[in-house]
Amino acid sequence: MTFLCGLYLVVGAIICLFFGMFAVTSTRERRSRAAILACCMVIVMVAAWLGLYLAYESQPLPLMIPIVAVVLITLVFFFPIGIRKPVPCAKVTERVDERDVMFAREEYEAGTDKYEQYYRMRPEFKQVDDRLRKLPPLLHPGGRYYDASRSESIRDTFRTISRMTVQVDGPCAAQSAIVDPDAMTARIKNTVLELGADDVGIGPLNPQFVYSHVGRGPEPWGRPIVNTHKYAIAFAVEMDYDAVETAPKLPTVEESAAKYLKAAKISIELAERIRAMGYPARAHISDSNYQIMLPPVAADAGLGEVGRIGYLIHPRLGARLRLGAVTTDLPLVPDKPISFGVQDFCEICKKCATNCPSAAIPKGDRTVQRGVEKWPLAVEQCVYYWRVVGTDCGLCMKVCPYSHPPTFVHNLVRAGIKRSRIAQRLSIWGDDVFYGWKITRDTI
Ligand code: SF4
Ligand code: SF4
Known part of the structure; x- marks a missing residue:
């Protein structure tokens, strides 16, 4: 196995581990929509990542593309950008x-x-x-x-x-x-x-x-x-x-x-x-x-x-x-x-x-x-x-994304939100996808 193949598998394992932990966290929080979607993400990631690996194992250069994409997304998520000082x-x-x-x-x-x-x-x-x-x-x-x-x-x-x-x-x-x-x-x-x-x-x-x-x-x-x-x-x-x-x-x-x-x-x-x-x-x-x-x-x-x-x-x-x-x-x-x-x-x-x-x-x-x-x-x-x-x-209070319990996954997201305006946008999108945008139809 080449270094590139090894790196590719390690990156894939980290992504699957992240979504796996998210599925466990969501199950503990009794958030069934988030838990089901996180499990689906694990299945999709395993299938896609292994599929690519099997397709390019002998000529692994194209495997660089998903690795670079993941590294870039991670950097963008945590890179300090666009945050302004709060109003005192x-x-x-x-x-x-x-x-x-x-x-x-x-x-x-x-x-x-x-x-x-x-x-x-x-x-x-x-x-x-x-x-x-x-x-x-x-x-x-x-x-x-x-x-x-x-x-x-x-x-x-x-x-x-x-x-x-x-x-x-x-x-x-x-x-x-x-x-x-x-x-x-x-x-x-x-x-x-x-x-x-x-x-x-x-x-x-x-x-x-x-x-x-x-x-x-x-x-x-x-x-x-x-x-x-x-x-x-x-x-x-x-x-x-x-x-x-x-x-x-x-x-x-x-x-x-x-x-x-x-x-x-x-x-x-x-x-x-x-x-x-x-x-x-x-x-x-x-x-x-x-x-x-x-x-x-x-x-x-x-x-x-x-x-x-x-x-x-x-x-x-x-x-x-x-x-x-x-x-x-x-x-x-x-x-x-x-x-x-x-x-x-x-x-x-x-x-x-x-x-x-x-x-x-x-x-x-x-x-x-x-x-x-x-x-x-x-x-x-x-x-x-x-x-x-x-x-x-x-x-x-219930729908506020900050109200999620301080688990590893939520803390990781908060660390990005603290530093990067891009992470804030991605997190809001993620919160809407995994937890729902409008959770109540209740009105006066
Ligand atoms: S009525 Fe609106 S502002 Fe008041 S507690 Fe409910 S959600 Fe919050
Ligand atoms: S705008 Fe979002 S983060 Fe801010 S208080 Fe409302 S729900 Fe919470």
């Missing part, structure tokens, strides 16, 4: 009033002082919010996927989180411990991971990411929010892949609730430990005691990039996560924001927008909002659909 969210020029957040607005009941006061201030939202309130609230009878016992049990979890909102802050120990910021940063990160988070980062707290006024939770509605903490410790909690795959049905909101509860426990415990060292610390938890906007805070803390979907996209967990945070004055060393090609990829992908049943995610370009270029979400339409189905939907 830190440039934002204006704070958001939490009273304007959709989750606050949907709670204003007609006939109450809050309702009258709010819609005097923001009459432009009244019609759309009144229309929304005509539908049953989330997890209540009337939603498409309502199930008496399961929906009630999920509401219990949210009620538990609501009761925890009074534990987010408290007095500090009288004496502040003397700390070395480097050592303390390492210790805090270890603590967060030990408490159950899947990743953690520390950012400087940008005051523009602090809501201007209280809109939800136990604190007085409309009170100006003052949070001058220097740092935000942000962390991610992974959502179970199988549960997210059931979106927009009940298991996905079950998983959301469980992970919001987990994030709340982690942040409350962490804030308590920091206050015990004599430094102020405030946990920011769901349902709702957020004083800060978590996605940009987590992006500043180096946990990921904010995508078209409006969520943080993490390099390993994708959009399949829930965030938590503690703000504090404990001396720490902040991380730097990271970039792995998400914003470039989102410009051409648009899979979340294609599959959003309420058309809440734009298919167009970013627009400038509060001084930053971002994709404007129609949150009213999103929450309207939540009420129609009675869950928190999650279809956009």
Whole structure:
């Protein structure tokens, strides 16, 4: 056997191994379309590669053509080309009033002082919010996927989180411990991971990411929010892949609730430990005691990039996560924001927008909002659909190519996406072929 024949067979074996691994991965992920197509690819590759080999074994020069083609495709896939710098969210020029957040607005009941006061201030939202309130609230009878016992049990979890909102802050120990910021940063990160988070980062707290006024939770509605903490410790909690795959049905909101509860426990415990060292610390938890906007805070803390979907996209967990945070004055060393090609990829992908049943995610370009270029979400339409189905939907999270589990094959694709615009185009094409372009026909 000549060197060329040997090389040809090795290259063929690597390609078949890649598709074989993809078939196994897809079977484990219960993605039957991808698994069947990957098996077909293995069969086609084996047949074509061996067929060529048998045809040209005696005069192997033409075997160079497929070898060169594979090498070129691999080089193009990983060669750094065309990736631009992400738009930094830190440039934002204006704070958001939490009273304007959709989750606050949907709670204003007609006939109450809050309702009258709010819609005097923001009459432009009244019609759309009144229309929304005509539908049953989330997890209540009337939603498409309502199930008496399961929906009630999920509401219990949210009620538990609501009761925890009074534990987010408290007095500090009288004496502040003397700390070395480097050592303390390492210790805090270890603590967060030990408490159950899947990743953690520390950012400087940008005051523009602090809501201007209280809109939800136990604190007085409309009170100006003052949070001058220097740092935000942000962390991610992974959502179970199988549960997210059931979106927009009940298991996905079950998983959301469980992970919001987990994030709340982690942040409350962490804030308590920091206050015990004599430094102020405030946990920011769901349902709702957020004083800060978590996605940009987590992006500043180096946990990921904010995508078209409006969520943080993490390099390993994708959009399949829930965030938590503690703000504090404990001396720490902040991380730097990271970039792995998400914003470039989102410009051409648009899979979340294609599959959003309420058309809440734009298919167009970013627009400038509060001084930053971002994709404007129609949150009213999103929450309207939540009420129609009675869950928190999650279809956009499910279809996002970054939400695939971090297996070898998916990580290899992500490595290309991070470096090359061509790899991004090929990956989107591959994702559509193997997983489907439009996975839902569901609409409002
Ligand atoms: S959660 Fe559902 S309705 Fe809302 S933006 Fe995502 S896909 Fe659209
Ligand atoms: S589905 Fe595509 S466009 Fe949407 S957030 Fe994910 S990568 Fe970006």
